Amino acid sequence: MTDKKFASASPLRPRKRAILLGASSGIGAALARRLAHEGYSLALVARREEMLENLCAAINAEAGEVHARAYRHDVREVESAAALFAQLTQDLGGLDVFIYNSGALLPVGLKEFDAEKDLEMTRVNYLGALAWLNPAAAYFQALKRGQIVGMGSVAGDRGRVGAPAYNASKAALHTYLEALRNRLTRYGVNVLTIKPGFVATDMIKNSPRTPMVISAEQAAEDIWQAMRARRQTAYIPAQWGLLMHIIRHIPSFIFRRMTF
Amino acid sequence: MTNSTLSLERLTTLENFGHSLQAQSHLYQPVNTEELAELFRQAKKSGQTVTLRGAGRSYNDAALNGGGIVVSLQAMNRILAWNPETGIVTAEPGVTLQQLWQHVLPDGWWPPVVSGTMFTTLGGCLGANIHGKNNFKKGTIGEHVLEFTARLPTGAEITCLPTKNGDLFYSMISGLGMLGVFTSITLQMKQMYSGLLNVHAFPVHNLQEQLAALMEGAPQHDYIVGWLDSTAGGKSLGRGQIHAADYLAAGDDPEAQKTLQVAYQTLPAKFFGLVPKNLLHYFMATFMINPGVWLVNTAKYVASLRRGEQRQAHAAFHFLLDYVPDWELSYGRGGLIQYQSFLPKETALAAWTEILTISQKRGLPSYLGVTKRHRPDKFLLSHAVDGFSLALDFKITRGNRAKLSAMLQDFDKIVLEAGGRFYFAKNSETSPETARRYLGAETVERFKALKHRTDPNHLLESDLYRRVFGE
Incomplete structure (x- = not known):
């Protein structure tokens, strides 16, 4: 963990504070840079320590002060989530935004059934989220303010032949976030479900067909705009909203004959 | 854990x-x-x-x-002892100045040093070692503390007087609550023969006149304070109005019995007898833009050209800020900051001329300027100098933060060059380097x-x- 303390806030240098899980690469790293640019103090959490340290160093060098600190943590270690959450809020001096971006997509063949892979994705995409979203929700409920951002996926909108457990884990996260939203809106807390399409990151480099690919930086910009507008759900980029509307309405008798 | x-x-x-x-x-x-x-x-x-x-x-x-x-x-807010013969009061740290003056005034006493609002607590006043409009004469509030007891974070209880545990006496007062907790504070009050003050108001036409008026007026008065129109430039830079006030001597007020009552001192509930004052900040907010503030400042200056002399209640004279409840809300969502610098009498004119000129040139005028006369004191984290202070209020907007921040850093340089100091109760942008320079590295080390x-x-x-x- 980096030892330096977060740069202090003042009326002319107000700093929002965010925890971002899954920050070491891809959308998470790009979003971290985007938020640092907005003056956020960031507790960046990920499993891959070296990448995370490098990211923090780059962000802090550009800002000329400590905007980001790295915390190594594996979201599969659900027992340590609550204590780490408490430590991060203490280090940050409070919390304004909580972002769960950790995710795993393991390629599964069309005829393959592998429980180990499915459980792994469920642990990272959903169980880890539960372990972290509970303390975050309790914190914001008590404060009567705050924002929770969950990284869902267009993949969570339908169960497809290609990625059953990935689809299911993201669908579970969507539903859980919807329930949190229904609980927390009355306390002034915004719960935002992000549903990215294809973003040029490590996650999709093995995927066969990837239409409408955007860069991680573009995704981070769109997510930031959705956060600023305190939206409920945001497809990234927005065209996916229309596309998924159509896909959601493909009748099952057709959908189950498709290989997509 | x-x-x-x-x-x-x-x-x-x-x-x-x-x-x-x-x-x-x-x-x-x-x-x-x-x-x-x-x-x-x-x-x-x-x-x-x-x-x-x-x-x-x-x-x-x-x-x-x-x-x-x-x-x-705030819940430790009892007045523990009050002796109307000697004017010595002992109180818990959560007692506000309002509680204090309302307790002692009917017996003919008044706190020797008060801030511009009466809602501050004694603990906070000691922690920041506040001053009033009589700093040049009465020093800071710490100079009227006879003794205090404090609870240290170690659990120890300690009693401090200037002559006993003097190092802690002079550092816990001004110590920003970082050394321990005042649990009981004993203060000497000042005897009053009336609930009124003689207040003189007169205009000054530029900064030089403003500072000269404070300098010359101070020895002759019990209180003196200047209002500075920070929107006026050129030859009128630093123009404004001086308010000087004097205690009444015994027998000067035929109605002393009445004016010393709390009810007589209470601030009016309506402004101009018309506008409920708790709504006033909404009305004020409409003027809190650069042209609006120019208009208000100019109108105030023109009104001030008529010299005046009147008798005013203590509370009305001291607690101007409290006239408009939540006045700070009129600055809008970004809020406001105050920049207060303390400069030696020799360098003040040149440094503030530069500061006010810069602020106008960069399109970031202060919305309110206040000047006072000061004297140095012996407290560790002292802000006062043998000279003057100028407090400037700035409105924060979404767009002006970076510009304002850069400007205040330039101001810091000017003030430090001129041998000036800052006040932690007000300034929020003082950097560690600036603090070290004006306090001196030795003082900072001693504090630590x-x-x-x-x-x-x-x-x-x-x-x-x-x-x-x-x-």
């Missing part, structure tokens, strides 16, 4: 007085010293820092502690050494402390 062990029910968002900073903390409100000591034990056990908070009237982050514990002392003695586990920490004195 971490703050997961602290109840979420205590979690809350606290702000500074200018509504320009927010911090989330666990807020506790002890009612006695035992509960206070228990909080320190809890903090130590859970690895938390503690910040003391009075009325929350500081313009900066002195009473904020993001991610830690904030201990509000004393802190290490009274608070070896570093339990007492505020956002201000971390920002300015943090490693």
